[in-house]
Amino acid sequence: APVFRARGLTKVYRMGEVEVHALRGVDLDLFPGEFVVLLGPSGSGKSTLLNILGGLDAPTGGEVWYVDHCLTGADDRALTQFRREHVGFVFQFYNLIPSLTARENVAIVTDLAERPMRPEEALDRVGLGDRLDHFPAQMSGGEQQRVAIARAIAKRPAVLLCDEPTGALDSSTGIRVLETLEQVNAELGTTTVVITHNAGIGAMAHRVLYLADGRIVREVRPPRRTPAR
Numbered sequence: 001a002p003v004f005r006a007r008g009l010t011k012v013y014r015m016g017e018v019e020v021h022a023l024r025g026v027d028l029d030l031f032p033g034e035f036v037v038l039l040g041p042s043g044s045g046k047s048t049l050l051n052i053l054g055g056l057d058a059p060t061g062g063e064v065w066y067v068d069h070c071l072t073g074a075d076d077r078a079l080t081q082f083r084r085e086h087v088g089f090v091f092q093f094y095n096l097i098p099s100l101t102a103r104e105n106v107a108i109v110t111d112l113a114e115r116p117m118r119p120e121e122a123l124d125r126v127g128l129g130d131r132l133d134h135f136p137a138q139m140s141g142g143e144q145q146r147v148a149i150a151r152a153i154a155k156r157p158a159v160l161l162c163d164e165p166t167g168a169l170d171s172s173t174g175i176r177v178l179e180t181l182e183q184v185n186a187e188l189g190t191t192t193v194v195i196t197h198n199a200g201i202g203a204m205a206h207r208v209l210y211l212a213d214g215r216i217v218r219e220v221r222p223p224r225r226t227p228a229r
Ligand code: ADP
Pocket: 042, 043, 047, 048, 164
């Protein structure tokens, strides 16, 4: 059974007289353990779709289900609980707390989780086992993003949603961050959705979905990637 099931999703932003149709009817099933990449031009609706899946935004029309929970129509409290229990987010900017070490930045969230990973394990999984006591300012952009990934996976979410995690990084550093996400996906089985413009991503994904003008216009399953578990 899918982790996410979306049907007929539409999103209209209204600003006074102006209407922006960000999504124009998206149907999507995401399966457990899948690593899915969203590609498409700026403004095609990628962030809007990711935010709706993550319960950060509500669609104007259509329905989204997470396993057997209908997210559409859920109140803010239910959505907050959904995000806290099931979703890890990674964004373009790392949002680390400058006065805390890598370990402490991760520990902040594990304190709230039911069945957390130790911060040391989370940092080890992203290749930062030797940076536990470093502060953000002592780390490169790629390392800081990997701390943010460690923070996102430490509560063992079923789903990891990543909105341009490589957007602030040069392309080779970006590739390393994407490889980290691929490794986490393979080792933990975390269902992962990534928006990126990094050209290296195609070969890593189980599925690449191309968005244009608020619709999924093409779907590609790259060869050679091991199947989702
Ligand atoms: P990207 O192409 O990286 O998604 P955008 O500039 O389209 O970047 O959007 C970044 C964020 O800014 C979006 O997640 C959205 O919340 C907000 N945003 C985008 N366009 C508008 C807009 N026209 N008015 C208000 N907020 C917007």
